[in-house]
Amino acid sequence: MLARDDRDSLKSTPLHGLHFSLGGKMVPFAGYDMPVQYPAGVLKEHLHTRSSAGLFDVSHMGQIALRPKSGKVEDAARALERLVPQDIVAIAPGRQRYAQFTNAEGGILDDLMVANFGDHLFLVVNAACKAEDEAHLRAKLSDDCIIDSLADRALIALQGPKAESALAKLCAEAPAMKFMDAGPHKVAGIDCFVSRSGYTGEDGFEISVPAGEAERLAKTLLDNPDVLPIGLGARDSLRLEGGLCLYGHDIDTTTTPVEAGLEWSVQKSRRTGGARAGGFPGAEKILAHFDHGAARRRVGLRTEGRAPVREGALLFADATSSEPIGKVTSGGFGPSLNAPVAMGYVPTASSAIDTKLFAEVRGQRLAVQIATMPFVKNTYKR
């Protein structure tokens, strides 16, 4: 239990009051007082998101506008390419792309979304990293860009097969959007930024809304019987089944994008032989990993038994060897699979699908098998 002083030092999102009125069980997360679950519970919230629609408060995440001093968005894009291995210049207006800030050792400082809003770039970064990310942007890009922290906005995710119909009632353009489309739209008459993306493996949207209008928008969405509020507990089990990385766990400053299995997110133009190859922090190491392979790799894991294998569990090649070959970085129970799921790092030589390994849980070696991710097929509207 937290002492009152600790709780008082936590920040709250513009939907804090709504979480209480919905019966949210509040926990500290990345310095915020956030709902881990509502009365329905993690299992029902997870399954509801996969069968209908879930509403998530992700206002703790950082929203940043990168405004080019020249007035040309491609100048902001070129500047940002100095910090990420992605092709930012190629993001068309109204489109969004997944990216990573890298460090000089090729590790990942944070992962983020970058959208082209026509005259500026819009970034969404992780809550726990947002202060460092902003300082990093200011230190490296201030000659070219105004770094505008949009702290007065909330962020609401609406995810699941009924997210489209629920949002369509408030935003007529929503159904025409495709996966990773992003831009300004009116939602329930409010000026919002809407992207067709999320962190569950489901089709869905993320809606950036002015803080003062956030509760009204959330309540309007929740008035739809298809939409239930979903806490951080189910957010984690949904993204795990979706094979999506959690920063600070599955990726961090010691993992390169190649080790993390995120090669798909690094476009050819930034790789060896590309038009703008390299030129980002850690390029030497990351491009070497592309060209010659990395020694280890992030993989998905399924278990033979019912016991969940959780973060920190060591992985072994067989039932008796004393030297671990890898480690679980995220793991738990996947409600849609009705079975445990995990991900972790293993030597590339042992990373083939169906490879049998052992995970140590409470002193026992449990049989696990490397499995294809995502564990649950994603349903993005491409």
Added chain:
Amino acid sequence: MTTTLYTSDHEWLAIDGDVATVGITDYAQSQLGDVVFVELPKLGRALKKTEAAAVVESVKAASDIYAPVTGEVTEINDALAAEPALVNSDAQGKAWFFKIKIADKSELGGLMDDAAYKAHTA
């Protein structure tokens, strides 16, 4: 005639002679959330008081269940291993974990009765 006692770790013990049936309280299950896995001690295992005896896992986390008294495991609830959600639906009934033959009844002295446990969780 059975007497029910409680530990500060939110386990209940239904005492019948020198055998205690052990489970977790309704309060404990409400704090854990949806239970998806239960690991029970082996039959015949000799447990020391406060030793980790069983594990209960929710979607989010694993929690140890400690032996509330010293003794030998005489029965385990296989139905619970097959249907872990019983912990949520009937924590203080069908979802008992194991039975233990109490080695030293003086260890019961430190446990709470119903009224004391209610005050503990208030």
